[in-house]
Amino acid sequence: xxxxxxxxxxxxxxxxxxxxxxxxxVKNAIDDAVRDxxxxxxQCLRKKYNYVENFALMDGRLTICGIAVxxxxxxxxxxxxxxxxxxxxxxxxxVASYFVMMGILTLYTNYKEKGIFAVCIQKDSSKKxxxxxxxxxxxxxxxxxxxxxxxxDGKTKQRRETSSKKSVANFIDVNGxxxxxxxxxxxxxxxxxxxxxxxxx
Amino acid sequence: xxxATLFDDVKRMNKRxxxxxxxxxxxxxxxxxxxxxxxMVVTGSESPIVVVLSGSMEPAFHRGDxxxxxxxxxxxxxxxxxxxxxxxxxxxxxxxxxxxxxxxxNGTVKFLTKGDxxxxxxxxxxxxxxxxxTKSDVVGRARGFLPYVGMVTILMNEYPKFKYxxxxxxxxxxxxxxx
Numbered sequence: 001x002x003x004x005x006x007x008x009x010x011x012x013x014x015x016x017x018x019x020x021x022x023x024x025x026v027k028n029a030i031d032d033a034v035r036d037x038x039x040x041x042x043q044c045l046r047k048k049y050n051y052v053e054n055f056a057l058m059d060g061r062l063t064i065c066g067i068a069v070x071x072x073x074x075x076x077x078x079x080x081x082x083x084x085x086x087x088x089x090x091x092x093x094x095v096a097s098y099f100v101m102m103g104i105l106t107l108y109t110n111y112k113e114k115g116i117f118a119v120c121i122q123k124d125s126s127k128k129x130x131x132x133x134x135x136x137x138x139x140x141x142x143x144x145x146x147x148x149x150x151x152x153d154g155k156t157k158q159r160r161e162t163s164s165k166k167s168v169a170n171f172i173d174v175n176g177x178x179x180x181x182x183x184x185x186x187x188x189x190x191x192x193x194x195x196x197x198x199x200x201x
Numbered sequence: 202x203x204x205a206t207l208f209d210d211v212k213r214m215n216k217r218x219x220x221x222x223x224x225x226x227x228x229x230x231x232x233x234x235x236x237x238x239x240x241m242v243v244t245g246s247e248s249p250i251v252v253v254l255s256g257s258m259e260p261a262f263h264r265g266d267x268x269x270x271x272x273x274x275x276x277x278x279x280x281x282x283x284x285x286x287x288x289x290x291x292x293x294x295x296x297x298x299x300x301x302x303x304x305x306x307n308g309t310v311k312f313l314t315k316g317d318x319x320x321x322x323x324x325x326x327x328x329x330x331x332x333x334x335t336k337s338d339v340v341g342r343a344r345g346f347l348p349y350v351g352m353v354t355i356l357m358n359e360y361p362k363f364k365y366x367x368x369x370x371x372x373x374x375x376x377x378x379x380x
Contacts, residue, residue, distance in 0.1 A: 058217050065224040072231030075238055084247040095239040098231065 040183045041134050041147070042118040048184065049191070051120035051132060057113055064108060068101035121154075129154025134187075143167045149190040160197060162190050226375045246272035246341035251285055252351030253296055254358075257316030258283070261298075262343075265352035268296065270341025278302065278310055278336070283343040286314065289328040294340050297323055303333075311335055 045051050075094035079087045116135040123129060133150040148163035164186060171182050240249040253266040261283070262268070270285055278284065280302050287294045295314075300322055302312040311333035315322040324332060357364035 055217060058221070062217065062221060062224065065221065065228060069224055069227040069231050072227075072234050076234060079238065084241060088242060091238050091242050095235050095242060098235045099239075102232070 040180045041136075041187050045118055045120045045132060045134065045187070045191075048188070049120075049122065051122045054119040054121050054131070057116060057119055061105070061108060061113065064101060064105045068098055068105070071098050071101065132191075138168070143169065145171070147186065147190070149187070149194060151194045160194060162193050162197075164190060222376060226372070229375060244269075244271045244341065245274070246270045248285075248294065248340050251294060251296065251340070252354045254293060254355065255316075257318050258296055258298070259318045261317055262296065262346060263348065265349050265355055267347040267350045268343045269345040269347075271344050272339060272341040274336075276342075277304075278312060278339070278342070280312075284314065284334075285340040285343065286334055286338045287340055288326060288331075288338070291326075295323070295326065296343065309335065 042053070046053055071094050075091055075098075078090045078094070081087075082090075084091075114135060115137050116133050118132075118134040120132045121129060122132065131152040131154060133152070135148045135150070137146050138144070144165050145168045146163060146165050148161055150159055150161040152159045166186070171179060171186070173179050237249075241247060243249075249270055251268050251270060253262045253264060253268060256264055268285070278299060280299050283296060283298050285294050285296050297314040297316045300313050300315045302310060304310045313322055313324070313333060327334070357367070
């Protein structure tokens with residue numbers, strides 16, 4: 001728990017001062033805070049419950065981006081080696097596949113990731129796998145922070161989810177810094193309600 | 202925002218986030234590059250957009266006008282058209298009007314150009330010993346223009362330090378800022 005203590009100490013030193021009538025400054029501060037909340041949720045799932053983080057989702061996005069950039073760099077190199085009229089067929093192929101990759105990336109972030117920022121896997125002694133997914137969104141001009149926790153059973157693929165909709169004021173103190181305990185409490189509440197639901201079934 | 206907090210963001214990132222940051226910077230660059238190459242394919246010109254750098258075509262084009270070019274091989278060059286051409290030994294393409302043109306039965310052409318605002322034709326601008334231009338010298342033919350937009354490019358070319366400063370700031374901003 002040492003790194004966390006250091007983290008919170010760092011936060012105490014930095015008091016965020018903003019003019020509350022300056023809309024964009026407030027928004028930036030809240031965005032920063034939400035980012036911190038995400039980080040803490042992530043840490044909470046990993047450290048408190050000892051779950052293993054799964055990076056497949058992020059790796060998928062990195063792969064798509066990597067292919068797109070590689071295609072563009074290849075087009076640049078090919079055009080340099082074989083000046084324009086010669087390189088036309090290769091350029092047509094590269095440009096087309098680049099924009100297809102961009103389309104795939106948009107679909108991936110909108111329909112597969114959907115704001116999921118943490119995926120963790122819980123392994124039971126009986127080889128049962130449970131996958132936890134945490135996602136969040138904060139609408140523009142709104143202070144309601146939506147945190148969703150999803151539980152997917154590794155074998156039956158059953159999924160249950162629970163979410164909380166609370167003002168960001170619940171997680172941030174007067175100085176504008178995130179209170180990890182509050183976030184942890186919220187995550188534990190969601191976490192336990194999902195687990196209890198399972199037992200009653 | 203001071204520099205220390207700026208780099209704080211970077212420090213908080215893990216390996217994957219940093220890689221994503223680099224890749225998203227790469228994607229901004231590649232998007233611009235791919236749009237440019239796409240335009241090249243569509244227009245058939247190796248440089249589909251050029252900036253007029255001199256006043257030699259006034260009053261048709263002024264310094265800082267942005268020109269859109271096409272270069273389809275099936276369209277013949279005609280007298281009176283404005284062509285953009287490259288001359289051996291000069292880096293910057295020239296935008297001038299076709300003055301005289303000779304066409305052979307086998308399809309090859311040779312032509313002479315002149316700037317509307319110049320008092321003599323372009324033979325003095327061509328490579329030593331060159332009297333005519335051919336199709337292979339042509340970068341494209343002007344199809345449309347947008348006034349004044351190219352002034353930024355001219356400024357950047359005349360003050361290279363300004364250009365590098367702008368590029369460095371943009372690059373740093375994209376690399377350091379998350380999302």
